[in-house]
Every structure is written in structure tokens, then in C-alpha cells.
Amino acid sequence: MPSFPPVIFLLLVFIPSVLSAPVTSLTNDYYQETCPDFSKIVREVVTTTQGPQGRTAAGILRLFFHDCFLEGCDASVLIAKDALNKSERDDEINHSLTEETFEIVTRIKTALEKSCPGVVSCADILAQSTHEAVTMIGGPSYEVKLGRKDGCESKARKVGENLPLPNHTVHEMMSLFQKKGFTLKEMVALSGAHTIGIAHCKDFICRVTGPRPDLDIDAEYAEVLKSQCKDYTVVNETRGSFFDPVTPDKFDNMYYKNLENGRGLLASDNILFKDNSTRPFVELYANNQTVFFEDFARAMEKLGMVGVKVDKNGDVRLRCDNLNKPKEAILRV
Incomplete structure (x- = not known):
């Protein structure tokens, strides 16, 4: 019996302080001048890593939903733990998020940093790669607005009580x-x-x-x-x-x-x-x-707008799995 990647479990939770940012804060052509090949690069990486039985799409979808639950769609789920902090991905519920999926995001970020360094947020990478993965296996296309900033914290203690369970009514x-x-x-x-x-x-x-x-x-x-x-x-x-x-x-x-x-x-x-x-x-x-x-x-368009950070409410991480050090913070106003 083969092993499978973890369940794509649709999980959404609400934090009152992270409701959707104004629609006008994000745009379809946000990277048109600063990173014109953004969509192309994301699509190419997702295409080359698409696994059998929709494994890639399933993994990215789940990662995107988990990210948008707690602090909004800000890539906080990507942060790895360190000696001083247990991050969201270290909570037991998130242990099922596959390393394969995190690696796809890393590959996209690496390719984008070569093309347009310090420009594209990890949050936008997650949003766009989810769209590409879904459409590649026959799912519907939908609008993905861009311009999100990455969150500046990730806490494991915020995860558990906010996620629907397999036996929920x-x-x-x-x-x-x-x-x-x-x-x-x-x-x-x-x-x-x-x-x-x-x-x-x-x-x-x-x-x-x-x-x-x-x-x-x-x-x-x-x-x-x-x-x-x-x-x-x-x-x-x-x-x-x-x-x-x-x-x-x-x-x-x-x-x-x-x-x-x-x-x-x-x-x-x-x-x-x-x-x-x-x-x-x-x-x-x-x-x-x-x-x-x-x-x-x-519904996916609506989800992608939940709790996004813009301008000085976040930054653009140099690495998706690490928070920027103060001197490394890249702000785009």
C-alpha cells in the first residue's frame, strides 16, 4: 500500500482583526513593471513539479487555506521554527503539511529572486501558485489580485482551536x-x-x-x-x-x-x-x-482577500521560511 501526501482538508477560521483588506489595495497588474515574468515563473515551476493524482495541487491548496486561517493570507504558515519560537507549521495539526509543498514555494521564490530580487512576496507566491495548480488539473480559473505583503509573526499556539476537524458538524x-x-x-x-x-x-x-x-x-x-x-x-x-x-x-x-x-x-x-x-x-x-x-x-477570490497585509503592515521576505531581520525588511509603499 503506497503512502500518500496528507489530506487536503478545507480549513478556515476567523480572527476579527484580520478581515479582508480593501479590494483596491490589491491589483491584477501589481508586478507588471517590477516583475513582468511573475506569473510565467510561477506557472513553470508548478508545472514541472506537478505530481501524480493531483498531489501538487492538493498540497498547495491545503497550504493556502491553512495560511489564510489565522493571520490572513500572509505566508505565516511557511515560517520554520527556531530556538525562540514555535511557528504555525510546528503545531501538530500542521505536521501533515508536506515538505514537498514547502519546497515548491522555495523553488518559486528562488527563481523570482533571480529575476526580480526583493520584489515578490511569499504571500503572493502562495496565492498565484494555488491558482496555477488548480487550473492545471482541470479546475476553474479565477481572478488573483496581487500586492500582498508577508506577515511578521507565526505562532503555533494560535493554530489548534481555530481549525475544523474531520468529525465536525x-x-x-x-x-x-x-x-x-x-x-x-x-x-x-x-x-x-x-x-x-x-x-x-x-x-x-x-x-x-x-x-x-x-x-x-x-x-x-x-x-x-x-x-x-x-x-x-x-x-x-x-x-x-x-x-x-x-x-x-x-x-x-x-x-x-x-x-x-x-x-x-x-x-x-x-x-x-x-x-x-x-x-x-x-x-x-x-x-x-x-x-x-x-x-x-x-469563493476562492474571496478567500484570497482575507486578512491580507499591505504597505507597512508587512514586508517582502528574503526567504519564505524565515522572518526578515530588521535590517533586511523590504517595504514597498
Whole structure:
């Protein structure tokens, strides 16, 4: 049984002080004069590192969502720990973020520093690379405004209580999404990110084993999951299963069709179809991929504007995994 990269788990949380910056703060052509090859460089690196079964897209999507939760879309999730600080990526929940995905961001940053040193923020790299990764595997294109600055802190202690869990109810998830400014429909649309990626066995095995298995799950599907996760704690704890076992390498609406057929991998996936408040949106997207793509695109545009830093509220890091030293801070006003 092969090992998989971690789950692409749609996670959003709200911090009242980091609501979206004014739309006019970011622009489509922010790097037109200072780094005209920005989009081209990002696209080339993402293309050359795209792994099988949508691995690259899944990893980048998850990284982007995790970044935007706490301090807004400011690349704070990229910061590595040091002797004095445990960063966001060092919290146990974020241990599943793959080194492969962090390395992709590093490669993009290195290429951009050669072309236009000290200009492009890591936050903009994350936002643009997410768009490129999604569209490369068939997902919708959407507008990516640019001009974000990188955050100046990253604290592990802020992570845990702010992330939805695999067994959350609709009410629990919506309490986080709503505070972030998202509607119930937008929450279901963004959950469509689970059309790619995998979940680790530990996040769903209790649904198919033990004294009280989940009767909502399709019986045949449950047997497949049992087989995939057999002895995973002994053999390999990174074992897992695709969110969408039908078209795992394609961004489409199959995730919602699976929910209708009792093949939602996580309890938090299954509940979207079971709950009367979200079921109509699941059915809508299962029956109409065009509408799903349109709604997902709009929600991604909205997500990308959450809590961004501009001007002197942040800086442009020399390295995405390290905060700038005071004398290294690069400000663009």
C-alpha cells in the first residue's frame, strides 16, 4: 500500500482583526513593471513539479487555506521554527503539511529572486501558485489580485482551536466560516476542494471499524477503506485514501456525487449531504459542474482577500521560511 501526501482538508477560521483588506489595495497588474515574468515563473515551476493524482495541487491548496486561517493570507504558515519560537507549521495539526509543498514555494521564490530580487512576496507566491495548480488539473480559473505583503509573526499556539476537524458538524464548521465572512453555500463550494487529495486513515478509520461503525457509509466503500487501512498503525501511519476514488487526479464535481452515494470519506464530508441545510447545495453541485466551478471560483477570490497585509503592515521576505531581520525588511509603499 503506497503512502500518500496528507489530506487536503478545507480549513478556515476567523480572527476579527484580520478581515479582508480593501479590494483596491490589491491589483491584477501589481508586478507588471517590477516583475513582468511573475506569473510565467510561477506557472513553470508548478508545472514541472506537478505530481501524480493531483498531489501538487492538493498540497498547495491545503497550504493556502491553512495560511489564510489565522493571520490572513500572509505566508505565516511557511515560517520554520527556531530556538525562540514555535511557528504555525510546528503545531501538530500542521505536521501533515508536506515538505514537498514547502519546497515548491522555495523553488518559486528562488527563481523570482533571480529575476526580480526583493520584489515578490511569499504571500503572493502562495496565492498565484494555488491558482496555477488548480487550473492545471482541470479546475476553474479565477481572478488573483496581487500586492500582498508577508506577515511578521507565526505562532503555533494560535493554530489548534481555530481549525475544523474531520468529525465536525455543519454547525461547528459554519461557525468558523461565517465569522470569516462566508455563507453556507460558499462553505459547501469551498469543500469541493476535497475533489483532490487524500485523508490519512486515522481521520476516518473509526467510521468503518469498531463497535459502532457509521451506517451512513456505503458498505462496499467501507470494506475498501478497511482494506486500505489494515494495520496502518504498524506498517505505515501515512497510509490513506483518496477523497475521490473515482477521478482522484481531476478537479471536478465527483466529490459531490460521491457524497450522494454514501462515499464521503470524512464524517465532516458526509454530514454535508446528511444535513438538511447543506444537502441542496451538494445536490446542486453534483448535478451541475458549471455552477460548482463558478461558485468555487468566486469563493476562492474571496478567500484570497482575507486578512491580507499591505504597505507597512508587512514586508517582502528574503526567504519564505524565515522572518526578515530588521535590517533586511523590504517595504514597498
